Amino acid sequence: MAVAECMRQFGWSSRTTPKNDFGADVVCRSGRDVMVIQCKCYAPNNSVGIEAVQEAYTAMPHYGANIGLVVFRGKPTRQARKLAESSGVELFHTSQLVHGWKHDRSVEWQRQREEAERARVAAAENARRAKAHAEEQRRAVIVAERRALVARRWALERARHAHALVAWQAHTKHRPRLLAAGGMLVLGALLSAAYFLVTQGRVPHEFTLGTTVAVGGGLLLVARKRAAPEEPTPPPELDVNETTIILCKECGQKLRVPMHRDLKVRCPSCKASWPVQT
Numbered sequence: 001m002a003v004a005e006c007m008r009q010f011g012w013s014s015r016t017t018p019k020n021d022f023g024a025d026v027v028c029r030s031g032r033d034v035m036v037i038q039c040k041c042y043a044p045n046n047s048v049g050i051e052a053v054q055e056a057y058t059a060m061p062h063y064g065a066n067i068g069l070v071v072f073r074g075k076p077t078r079q080a081r082k083l084a085e086s087s088g089v090e091l092f093h094t095s096q097l098v099h100g101w102k103h104d105r106s107v108e109w110q111r112q113r114e115e116a117e118r119a120r121v122a123a124a125e126n127a128r129r130a131k132a133h134a135e136e137q138r139r140a141v142i143v144a145e146r147r148a149l150v151a152r153r154w155a156l157e158r159a160r161h162a163h164a165l166v167a168w169q170a171h172t173k174h175r176p177r178l179l180a181a182g183g184m185l186v187l188g189a190l191l192s193a194a195y196f197l198v199t200q201g202r203v204p205h206e207f208t209l210g211t212t213v214a215v216g217g218g219l220l221l222v223a224r225k226r227a228a229p230e231e232p233t234p235p236p237e238l239d240v241n242e243t244t245i246i247l248c249k250e251c252g253q254k255l256r257v258p259m260h261r262d263l264k265v266r267c268p269s270c271k272a273s274w275p276v277q278t
Helices: 004-010 050-063 078-085 106-199 206-221
Strands: 013-016 026-030 033-040 066-072 090-093 243-246 255-260 261-267 274-278
Touching: 004 013, 004 026, 033 050, 033 274, 050 066, 050 078, 066 078, 078 090, 255 261
Parallel strands: 033 066, 066 090
Antiparallel strands: 013 026, 026 033, 243 255, 261 274
């Protein structure tokens, strides 16, 4: 029907009703509005009676409509105009169905489409920003954890160096005494052995003499000079833009990708792509 197509051009979704139309020839929808139209497109010289208004009025509750129209080509009678005015049914000549008429929703429909598109773009942009923000937070957490790990390792190295330095300082402090004690024990044992060997022709108490020499030698060995512990090298500054090497799952080519990110990798050789978390 021409009226149904005309209403589509005005931004309404419209459909024609079957033969038993309950008083409506066309049912249109736009947003929350529902419109029923009774078409009386007869010859221009034919009049439109009160029955057309009654049919449109009774069809409104049946289709849940809040707008009732009678579209005509002839001339409505005086009774039809009075009933339409009291019932709220609107009368429109077909010549009045032009752009800009009362129920033209084409501009509003276009505006709604533009608003919906802007809302969709804004939602996509917000989702992209939220994803980027979450990714930045994840990277920040990973970097903080790695820095904390490096700091713990550096503190452990410093503690080990401090312990080694204290031990070296104690050894350096007591080294002269150890050298003197060890030297005296070894020298006394050798002189005692020489004396007995010259005077009696033998070395008495071999076990005692050996023990004395062993103790003295041990003291001399302990008192040997030790090098001072080296100062530990501070760890390098953590590079948040560092990269790593991964292998393509298809062709095995080496690919360099950034660290601390969720990204989709595409191999330039075999064109394979897959998600990866570094």
